[in-house]
Amino acid sequence: MDLLANLSLGFGIALSPYTLMLAVLGCFIGTIVGALPGLGPANGVAIMIPITFSLGLDAVAALVLLTSIYYGAMYGGRISSILLNIPGDEPAMMTCLDGHPMAKNGRPGDALVISGVASFVGAFLSTIGLMLLAPALSRIAYQFGPAEYFALYLLAFCTLGGIASNNQAKAAFASCLGIMIAMIGLDPNSGMARLTGGNLHLYDGIDFLVAIVGLFAVSEVFFFIEKHGKQGALNIKIDKVTVPWLEIWSTRWVMLRSSVLGFIAGVLPGAGASLGSFLTYVTEKSIAGEKGKFGTGVAKGIAAPEVGNNAAAGGALVPMLTLGVPGSGTTAVLLAVLVTLNITPGPTLFTDRPDVVWGLIASLLIANFVLLAMNVPMVKVFVKLLELPPAILMPGVTMVSFVGIYSLTGSYFDLLLVVLFGILGYVLRKLDIPTVPVILGILLGGKMEKQLRDAMVLSDGDWTYLLSSGISIGLFVAAFLGFIAPMFLRKFLKKPQLPTD
Amino acid sequence: MLASDRIFGAVVVLGALGYVATAAQIPAPFFSDPLGTRAFPMIVGSCAALCGAMMVWRPDAEPEWPGLASLGALLVATIALVGYAYALKPMGFLLPTAVVSAILSYQIAPRVVPAILAGLGLSVGLFVLFRFVLGLSLFGFPRGWF
Known part of the structure; x- marks a missing residue:
């Protein structure tokens, strides 16, 4: 029983008081970040990365803290969706559709409890799925050579932008932009400076943490300034929170189905939690039919997307850990964490650093229970936070991000780059160009080039080598289909509008 | 268009x-x-x-660009942040942070007194958090003052 032995190793690490404390802390911070409108898992983790590193935590501790924040933010995202009708992040959007109507019908407490339990079921089942699937996938990944990895990276770039964006050209441009930025700096093969324009600050390349903080956190501040902090006021009062057992029990099959669907959506490279919540909501809506009254505030309509988005969050960790290819925006940010910690994700991670993998998995299991406790009985604490005015919150977020970067690199040049990436992020988002592929490009661009060059070295410059194995051909075909398919599917997969107040 | x-x-x-x-x-x-x-x-x-x-x-539909006033606010915020990047090292943490967060706060909700209070509160609060709780090496004041 490898699994049990590994799990006991993991729990041995996760149950140490220090790690446990970090997991609880991470869950708490994550739920806050998720609950605050405008801050989601990606920017929440992005802001926390530099701070975490400045604290000098070791690999396991840092990873536990940051993934707890990640899971916490997935839970917390529903709070502002339900109460304010403002999704805290993209995946929480579908929760607005039934959650907000139910809150307006005078049952905000029930909506929060149902969605909290749904989050737990989705996250818990998908963590178990991760536990079973990841080791198996990592064994397959041993057969990957440079050609296969190159094809895999291409697949990630082709699918990541595809589903999230409305325009393939824009998504593809975002990926290219990221890779182009990754090329700046010293060429790893020859050691010569490339595309630096002679600027010494650029010889080390552009740190992806700088890009992440700029694109996610600073650009968000610009959006708040543009809107002058106008947002829905909290006019829904919560009296007392009771658990609607019967209603939760009535959604049991919805939760099971949605867990499986959400997990699969998460495992697909590049699809992620937004797709998970979208697919599960649409599926359950069509299963329930007209009688289901989806959109009017029914329990199933809250449970489905919330299970889906949390299940996808767990699923997205599978390709990230086993192949080093993130399945969503936030896992792209987590990949940045691993890379910075000098941990190479991929099949060897499971054999070389079992403490990291299994410690992480055990921490996630524990984090789930902590989050359930925080998000059902203690949910009113987080609701209070929604009253925090953005005029205090957003400058605070900016300062935390700046100090994080500054204490990590100590360079004013990097702070200037953060501002520059903030402006870039603002313009890109205005033009409906996704920013996640840019991050992924900066992260994976160098590796993608290296794999391609290694493949060419092995084959002595013969391009047909890239198509020499079944796996790589399959990946190239999947990449092509993944890029083409959304153009045709877009007609059928229209995103529903948010309910209007 | x-x-x-x-x-x-x-x-x-x-x-x-x-x-x-x-x-x-x-x-x-x-x-x-x-x-x-x-x-x-x-x-x-x-x-x-x-x-x-x-x-x-094949361009997409035109996005909603902010009006001149918002654009001005964004410009002010950008200049403040660039200034912050240059000021953080020579001037220490407290002063630039107070000024820049007050400016940002004012751009989000244009009321003078709350903005100044937000700036002061964030500056001192974050300094205590970073320096004493998290133990980062930050300088509160320009070097040589104390």
């Missing part, structure tokens, strides 16, 4: 072509692998140029 995507696409095409041209002039190293240092950046740059051309050819 659909001008935004067209203009941005044109900028992308020009930028990407410039990138390809720059990449083409990377000097060749003594010992090179079959692909070399130039090929990959040139391929990616060409893809980007192609995407830019697509944006010019």
Whole structure:
């Protein structure tokens, strides 16, 4: 029983008081970040990365803290969706559709409890799925050579932008932009400076943490300034929170189905939690039919997307850990964490650093229970936070991000780059160009080039080598289909509008 | 009109072509692998140029750009942040943070007194958090003051 032995190793690490404390802390911070409108898992983790590193935590501790924040933010995202009708992040959007109507019908407490339990079921089942699937996938990944990895990276770039964006050209441009930025700096093969324009600050390349903080956190501040902090006021009062057992029990099959669907959506490279919540909501809506009254505030309509988005969050960790290819925006940010910690994700991670993998998995299991406790009985604490005015919150977020970067690199040049990436992020988002592929490009661009060059070295410059194995051909075909398919599917997969107040 | 995507696409095409041209002039190293240092950046740059051309050819609906007042606010915020980048090292944490967070706060909700209070509160609060709770090495004041 490898699994049990590994799990006991993991729990041995996760149950140490220090790690446990970090997991609880991470869950708490994550739920806050998720609950605050405008801050989601990606920017929440992005802001926390530099701070975490400045604290000098070791690999396991840092990873536990940051993934707890990640899971916490997935839970917390529903709070502002339900109460304010403002999704805290993209995946929480579908929760607005039934959650907000139910809150307006005078049952905000029930909506929060149902969605909290749904989050737990989705996250818990998908963590178990991760536990079973990841080791198996990592064994397959041993057969990957440079050609296969190159094809895999291409697949990630082709699918990541595809589903999230409305325009393939824009998504593809975002990926290219990221890779182009990754090329700046010293060429790893020859050691010569490339595309630096002679600027010494650029010889080390552009740190992806700088890009992440700029694109996610600073650009968000610009959006708040543009809107002058106008947002829905909290006019829904919560009296007392009771658990609607019967209603939760009535959604049991919805939760099971949605867990499986959400997990699969998460495992697909590049699809992620937004797709998970979208697919599960649409599926359950069509299963329930007209009688289901989806959109009017029914329990199933809250449970489905919330299970889906949390299940996808767990699923997205599978390709990230086993192949080093993130399945969503936030896992792209987590990949940045691993890379910075000098941990190479991929099949060897499971054999070389079992403490990291299994410690992480055990921490996630524990984090789930902590989050359930925080998000059902203690949910009113987080609701209070929604009253925090953005005029205090957003400058605070900016300062935390700046100090994080500054204490990590100590360079004013990097702070200037953060501002520059903030402006870039603002313009890109205005033009409906996704920013996640840019991050992924900066992260994976160098590796993608290296794999391609290694493949060419092995084959002595013969391009047909890239198509020499079944796996790589399959990946190239999947990449092509993944890029083409959304153009045709877009007609059928229209995103529903948010309910209007 | 659909001008935004067209203009941005044109900028992308020009930028990407410039990138390809720059990449083409990377000097060749003594010992090179079959692909070399130039090929990959040139391929990616060409893809980007192609995407830019697509944006010019088939632009999306025009986004809602902010009015002049909001644009001014964004400009002020940007200048404040750039100033912060330069000021943080020589002037310590407390003063620049108070000023810049007050400016940002005022841009989000334009009320003078709450903005100043937010600036002061954030500056002192974050300093205590970073310096004493998290133990980061930050300097509160310009060096040599105390």
